[in-house]
Amino acid sequence: MKIFIDPGHNYSGADTGAAGNGLREQDVSYFVGSYLTKYLSDAGFDVKCSRNKLADNVAATFNRSINYRYMQANEFKADYFISLHCDASADKDAKGAHVCVYSKNSTAERLASAVIKKLIPLGLDGRSEKIVERKNLGVLKHTNMPAILIEMGFITNPENANLMRSPEMIARAIFEGICEFTGIKTEKEYMSVNDTIALMSDRGIISDTEKWYNGTWNDDDFKWLLRKVGTYIADKM
Structure with missing residues (x-):
């Protein structure tokens, strides 16, 4: 099974992300993506990433950066597309994770539901709407496979940002959600x-x-x- 991981934004230049509490979105998404790639690969998934190094810039302009991500996934013929992002707000009390999909009542929404169920117990509750339909996001609109965009909490919220300093925990939760959805065991079953x-x-x-x-x-x-x-x-x- 092929999964395309898209750590959102670029390290520098065009299409850089939000910032808050001493963190940058593009760095958080990269580190979560790195751990997620390892967990998925170890479990037997065939994984490809849009950014393979922290300092990677996918493209020189915003539009090309977005286009190149879904084009890579389509060329890879991925079964699922996972984009990783952090939310931001002028209100520092705004908190919580949510997952964006192109349309509800879809395979993508079912995958999103499995993932958000694993993220909430980490302390990423706070949003009333956990799965949000977004028709204007290129990586959801132009991918040829079920695609989700995960907002892994608010980088501008101190509690959420503190969790983002442990990217392996967020990656593990996303990994477990993907495995639950796809029916892949997250741990080897040992003999009694x-x-x-x-x-x-x-x-x-x-x-x-x-x-x-x-x-x-x-x-x-x-x-x-x-x-x-x-x-x-x-x-x-």
């Missing part, structure tokens, strides 16, 4: 304890299974088991 004991017994690693099933093993047993497992793995390499 009993199944693991049965497997190790079957492979000849342990023999006294009752001790392990009943939890009556001690530290010496555990150290012995580690040595046995290490030896078993080394022999198989």
Whole structure:
């Protein structure tokens, strides 16, 4: 599955973002995008980014910057498009995340719903309308795939800005929303304890299974088991 990540705005020149509380939108979006790209790639998604370095400028003018982002996504033939932004307001009390979509009652709105559900518990509540229809945003209007634009809170709000200093937390929430929507597990499912004991017994690693099933093993047993497992793995390499 292909996902295109668009860390909003440019590092400098045309199409730079908002600023507040010592942060710049273009920097926050880049760092969240970097973590999100890593999380998605590690989970098996095929990911492409509009900005791969902090100092990247997508294009020299505002219009070209917008156009190049959706053109890259369309050329990549992405299944989903995720644009990352920060809101701003003259009212420092304005706070909260929301997600923009081109139209409601759509696949994009369902993806947006999954993402915003993960963002709100981080402390990004505050907006009455969590999913907003925007017909005038080029990256939503001209993409050939379901596209969402995430406003990750207000950079002008001290509490929201403080969270933006932990971009990995925001990225993780977005990642979990994407995974929930697409049905991809966010964590590897490990074998149960009993199944693991049965497997190790079957492979000849342990023999006294009752001790392990009943939890009556001690530290010496555990150290012995580690040595046995290490030896078993080394022999198989």
